[in-house]
Amino acid sequence: MPPFQQVCQILRTTLGLSYQPLTEDTPLLGAMPELDSMAVANLIVALEQYYGFEVRDDEISARHFATVGSLSDFVASKLE
Structure with missing residues (x-):
């Protein structure tokens, strides 16, 4: 499974988002109340x-948690 799809699944599971649609442009930090420091x-x-x-x-870095796409890109960079 590509990092983006798996990152979406991990986000849904970790944050309890169920089936909320997530795109690369979905904002995270500061926009999603479920995404607090814990x-x-x-x-x-x-x-x-x-x-x-x-x-x-x-x-x-906050920039890695700006959007689903930036988080996915961070994961991809860690896998290189």
């Missing part, structure tokens, strides 16, 4: 567990 931490853990990579503290 949810960001849980989301990072879920991504690390699913993909088997580690996100260092210095890699965590």
Whole structure:
């Protein structure tokens, strides 16, 4: 499954979004009330567990959580 589709699934599961439509342009941080600081931490853990990579503290940036597309791009960059 491409990173974008899997990132959408992980977002839905972690944030309890059920079947909310998500596109690359769907805003996240600051626009989605479910995505608070604790949810960001849980989301990072879920991504690390699913993909088997580690996100260092210095890699965590609001720009990666701006949209579903920017988060997916961040995941893709970690997989390279």
